Amino acid sequence: MKKKVLLLLLSAIIIATFFIPVTQQKSVIIKSSFLSTYSFLANPVKWEHWMPELRKIVDADSGKVLVQKGNNSFTIKGENIKLGVKEQGTVFDINEQAGNNSSNYIYSLLPVVDKFLNKTIVSVDQTVNPITYVIGKLWPSFNTDHHLSELKTFMETDSLFYGFNIFETGVPESNLIVAKQRVANNDRFTEAAKIRTTLQAYIKTNNLKQLQPLIAQFLPVGKDSTEVKIGFFIDKLVKSGDGIEYDRMPKGGLFYAARFRGKFNKRGKIYSAMREYFDDHTIHGPILPIETYLDNKLPANDSDSIRIQLNFPAFPSGRVR
Numbered sequence: 310m311k312k313k314v315l316l317l318l319l320s321a322i323i324i325a326t327f328f329i330p331v332t333q334q335k336s337v338i339i340k341s342s343f344l345s346t347y348s349f350l351a352n353p354v355k356w357e358h359w360m361p362e363l364r365k366i367v368d369a370d371s372g373k374v375l376v377q378k379g380n381n382s383f384t385i386k387g388e389n390i391k392l393g394v395k396e397q398g399t400v401f402d403i404n405e406q407a408g409n410n411s412s413n414y415i416y417s418l419l420p421v422v423d424k425f426l427n428k429t430i431v432s433v434d435q436t437v438n439p440i441t442y443v444i445g446k447l448w449p450s451f452n453t454d455h456h457l458s459e460l461k462t463f464m465e466t467d468s469l470f471y472g473f474n475i476f477e478t479g480v481p482e483s484n485l486i487v488a489k490q491r492v493a494n495n496d497r498f499t500e501a502a503k504i505r506t507t508l509q510a511y512i513k514t515n516n517l518k519q520l521q522p523l524i525a526q527f528l529p530v531g532k533d534s535t536e537v538k539i540g541f542f543i544d545k546l547v548k549s550g551d552g553i554e555y556d557r558m559p560k561g562g563l564f565y566a567a568r569f570r571g572k573f574n575k576r577g578k579i580y581s582a583m584r585e586y587f588d589d590h591t592i593h594g595p596i597l598p599i600e601t602y603l604d605n606k607l608p609a610n611d612s613d614s615i616r617i618q619l620n621f622p623a624f625p626s627g628r629v630r
Contacts, residue, residue, distance in 0.1 A: 343420035
């Protein structure tokens with residue numbers, strides 16, 4: 310009788326253990342500072358862009374994604390998906406509902422303490438039953454990371470994180486001629502074309518050769534004016550005069566660059582991306598950026614399609630991301 314009772318008790322204990330929750334954890338190191346990673350996860354707009362299920366909806370129609378913000382929390386709703394995120398110190402408590410599946414998990418952030426302070430350990434914790442835990446240990450592929458690998462890929466890939474592939478390059482040539490003029494905003498495109506014609510005539514008259522696509526700057530001055538500056542890299546040293554300036558560029562000097570294709574009046578997004586990149590990497594730009602018009606033609610209006618390379622001459626002062 311005692312053996313039977315003991316056997317029943319042992320069986321009950323064994324069965325009960327299968328219902329005792331176990332915390333399952335997985336961690337990755339992301340090449341991003343703690344502050345950048347924390348700010349990223351605390352921003353619902355960033356979730357819309359990095360989480361594949363949400364990004365797919367946003368890319369098709371951003372109006373189909375609804376964000377509701379609360380006190381240290383936000384909810385993102387889209388077609389067949391609902392995401393609730395609660396911020397608690399260095400922890401993000403997440404409830405994800407995708408179709409008929411629902412899961413709760415936690416992201417925990419911990420800075421990697423070294424001399425660079427440019428990496429963060431992100432861990433995901435989820436409470437599961439022992440059977441799921443054991444299966445995950447025996448077959449790691451069964452153990453989901455709740456988007457950790459996707460988060461790491463997104464944050465470490467410039468073309469995803471900033472929206473553009475940002476790269477280092479050099480000043481292409483040493484000799485540069487430029488002409489500039491302050492004009493009314495409404496006249497900036499026609500005046501830019503006139504400046505270009507003047508420079509081309511100067512090149513022809515002085516037996517010079519254009520070596521690269523034209524460069525330009527359209528710099529707002531107050532509310533009603535723009536300073537238009539057009540330039541050409543040439544093959545010889547010349548003297549400044551007649552409204553044309555000669556600049557000596559440090560050939561091979563460092564540029565940080567990215568390329569944009571789209572409407573002229575939408576190019577501001579590449580400026581924003583580059584400045585965010587500079588802030589994240591603690592890079593300081595000493596002068597204004599240069600737009601290289603890769604098709605060697607200027608826009609005729611705000612809606613004209615352009616293909617440019619935005620070049621920021623810059624000095625790195627230590628990377629933090």
